[in-house]
Each structure stands twice: as structure tokens, then as C-alpha cells.
Amino acid sequence: MAEKTLQWLDDRLGLRAIGELAEHKTVPVHSATRWYYFGGITLFLFGIQLITGTLLLFYYRPTVAEGFDSVRFIMTRVEFGWLIRSIHSWSANLLIFTAFVHMFSVVFTHAYRPPRELTWASGIVLLGLALGFGFSGYLLPWNQISYFATKVGTDVAGSTPVIGKAIARILRGGDDVGAPTLTRFFALHVMVLPLIAATLIGVHILLVQKHGMSTPPWISSSGVRQMKFFPNFFLREAMVWYGALAVLGALAAIYPWELGVKADPFASAPKGIRPEWYFLAQFYTLKLIPSRVWVFEGELLGIGGFGAVAAGWALIPVWGVDRAGQARTRLVTGVAIVLAAYLAVFTYLGYVK
Numbered sequence: 096m097a098e099k100t101l102q103w104l105d106d107r108l109g110l111r112a113i114g115e116l117a118e119h120k121t122v123p124v125h126s127a128t129r130w131y132y133f134g135g136i137t138l139f140l141f142g143i144q145l146i147t148g149t150l151l152l153f154y155y156r157p158t159v160a161e162g163f164d165s166v167r168f169i170m171t172r173v174e175f176g177w178l179i180r181s182i183h184s185w186s187a188n189l190l191i192f193t194a195f196v197h198m199f200s201v202v203f204t205h206a207y208r209p210p211r212e213l214t215w216a217s218g219i220v221l222l223g224l225a226l227g228f229g230f231s232g233y234l235l236p237w238n239q240i241s242y243f244a245t246k247v248g249t250d251v252a253g254s255t256p257v258i259g260k261a262i263a264r265i266l267r268g269g270d271d272v273g274a275p276t277l278t279r280f281f282a283l284h285v286m287v288l289p290l291i292a293a294t295l296i297g298v299h300i301l302l303v304q305k306h307g308m309s310t311p312p313w314i315s316s317s318g319v320r321q322m323k324f325f326p327n328f329f330l331r332e333a334m335v336w337y338g339a340l341a342v343l344g345a346l347a348a349i350y351p352w353e354l355g356v357k358a359d360p361f362a363s364a365p366k367g368i369r370p371e372w373y374f375l376a377q378f379y380t381l382k383l384i385p386s387r388v389w390v391f392e393g394e395l396l397g398i399g400g401f402g403a404v405a406a407g408w409a410l411i412p413v414w415g416v417d418r419a420g421q422a423r424t425r426l427v428t429g430v431a432i433v434l435a436a437y438l439a440v441f442t443y444l445g446y447v448k
């Protein structure tokens with residue numbers, strides 16, 4: 096019966112071709128193989144976001160009058176609502192963390208070199224989208240901290256040279272953070288970003304499938320041992336996902352996500368207002384820059400600097416590769432160490448100061 100059903104489906108969908116693809120896919124086994132798991136963990140967490148986000152949508156109401164109360168209802172009245180919301184929030188943070196780890200591991204194993212430039216580029220956009228998810232989702236509970244953090248965040252975006260004012264207005268739907276901002280952030284968070292992200296993840300994975308996993312330049316790709324993707328690597332990946340789910344469940348149950356108090360636009364900004372941890376390094380850097388540096392406005396200089404660093408980083412496949420298509424390993428590794436150290440130290444300082 097099962098064989099017949101499979102045959103029926105195969106005649107119509109060509110399912111066996113997928114099976115054959117999985118049958119032939121292999122993963123190189125070497126000292127850096129464990130880093131290959133991080134793309135998969137990020138993918139798993141994205142799946143968790145889709146499921147828990149959809150469940151939250153059954154109760155959340157995206158208005159200034161009801162947004163906060165609907166989240167409080169989820170936390171206190173809906174069965175396991177607190178768990179679903181806590182998993183969604185913890186998973187969002189873990190996803191951004193694992194995407195960063197995945198990106199740095201790609202750099203340290205020099206997997207950005209040809210022919211994987213587009214895999215890299217799609218990854219860069221995905222990281223930007225993940226940060227966009229975080230920024231837009233933060234406002235949705237409409238509490239005091241999220242309201243004022245969004246004010247600060249959109250102010251900073253508004254200081255971008257030339258286009259800043261327009262960006263801030265488009266994001267806020269007016270001059271200030273208010274009801275139209277919540278509507279826009281909601282539309283971005285549940286419709287625009289998921290559609291673009293799901294499409295791009297599809298492209299990213301197809302490219303990984305097309306090119307196979309890269310082998311770091313210090314290992315000869317001809318002599319390296321290969322592991323079958325299915326079932327050997329797949330089962331290991333499944334165990335890692337199982338571990339990630341356990342960590343998520345434990346974090347959500349032991350530290351349920353807080354709700355705070357409802358936003359009051361007329362109250363003064365709470366003391367020590369700061370963004371989520373993944374924007375802390377930039378936030379702290381801007382705090383350190385004096386308001387005027389020579390003839391330039393300090394904040395403008397800082398934002399210009401971030402833009403230049405981000406653009407330089409996105410262009411690693413251009414300057415990090417020589418004419419023969421080989422990675423300039425020392426240069427790229429050096430730059431990556433400096434950037435990772437800056438992010439780690441400034442995130443820490445932004446947190447404690």
C-alpha cells in the first residue's frame with residue numbers, strides 16, 4: 096500500500112529525484128566540520144519563529160489601544176500563551192546570535208570565495224532581515240521600553256545622511272512614533288519580512304545544494320574524507336536541533352519573557368533606555384563620539400562609519416579574494432578578528448555602562 100502511494104506520488108511529483116539528490120549529497124569531514132551545523136540551527140530557529148509567530152497572531156491585536164492588553168492576555172489567560180511568547184522572543188535572540196556565529200564561521204573557513212559569492216550575498220541580506228525582524232517585533236507589545244527604544248532607534252536611522260529624514264518618516268508613518276508606526280511595524284513583521292526572508296532562505300539553501308559544502312583552503316579538497324548527508328549528517332543535525340529545542344524550552348520556562356508596563360508617550364523616557372543586545376555595540380559607539388568632530392556632526396560621522404564598515408564587510412568576496420580566486424586568508428581573518436573583538440567588547444560595555 097505504502098509503495099503504491101509512493102509510486103503514485105512519484106509519477107506525479109518526481110519525488111524519487113529528491114531522494115536521489117539526498118543520496119548523493121556528501122559533507123566534508125575535517126577540523127571545522129562542526130561549524131557547518133550553525134546554518135542548520137539558524138534555519139531550525141526560523142521555523143520555530145514561523146510556528147510560534149502564527150500562534151501569537153491568533154490573539155495579538157496590532158493597535159495602540161489593544162496591543163499591550165492583548166499580549167498581557169496571552170501571557171496570563173491563554174493556555175501556554177506565556178510559553179509560546181517566551182519561546183518566540185528567546186528564539187528570535189538565539190537566531191540572531193547563531194546567524195552571527197554562522198557568518199563568522201563562513202569567514203574563518205573562507206567559504207565566501209568563488210563560486211559562493213551569491214550564497215554570501217544572500218546571507219548578508221538575511222542577517223539584515225533578521226535584525227529588521229528584531230527591531231520591528233520589539234515594538235509590538237507596545238510597552239514603555241519598546242516604545243522609547245523605537246523612538247531612539249528611528250531617531251538614529253533619521254540621522255543617516257541625505258535619506259535619513261525620509262527613512263524615519265516612512266518607518267514611523269509620521270513625525271513621531273505612534274499608532275501608524277505600530278501598524279507599519281506589524282505589517283513589516285508578519286508579512287513583508289517573512290515573505291522576503293522565506294524566499295531568500297530558499298535561494299540560500301538551493302545555492303548551498305548546488306555548490307556543496309566548501310572545504311577550508313588549508314585542507315586539500317581532493318583528499319578530504321566525505322560523510323553521507325543522508326542519513327549520517329542529517330541525523331547529527333537532528334540531534335543538534337533537539338538540543339537547541341531543549342535550550343529554548345528551558346530558557347523560556349525558567350526566564351519567561353517580561354512584559355513591563357504599557358507605553359505612555361507623555362511620560363519621560365525611562366532611565367538607561369537602550370536597544371536590544373544586537374544593536375548595543377553601535378549604540379555605545381555613538382554615545383562615545385563627541386557631538387562635533389572637527390566640522391562634522393558626531394552622530395552623522397558614526398552612522399557613516401557603520402555604513403562603510405557594513406559595506407566593506409559585505410564586499411569580502413571582492414577584496415578578500417585574489418585574481419586566481421584564492422582567499423587572502425591572513426587579511427580576511429585579521430579583519431574578522433578585529434570586528435568580532437569590537438562587537439564583543441562594545442556590546443559588553445554597552446550593557447554594563
Ligand code: HEM
Pocket residue numbers: 130131132133134135137138141194197198201206207211214215216217218219221222225296299300303307308309310
Ligand atoms: C537566516 C539566516 C541564515 C540561514 C537560515 C542560513 C542557512 C544556511 C545553511 C543551512 C547552510 C548549509 C550548512 C552550513 O554551512 O551551515 C548555509 C551555508 C552558507 N551560508 Fe548561510 N544562513 C543564514 C545566514 C547567512 C549569513 C549571515 C551568511 C554570511 C553573510 C551566510 C553565508 C553562507 C555561506 C557562504 C554558506 C556556504 C558555506 C559552505 O559552503 O561552507 N549565511 N547557510
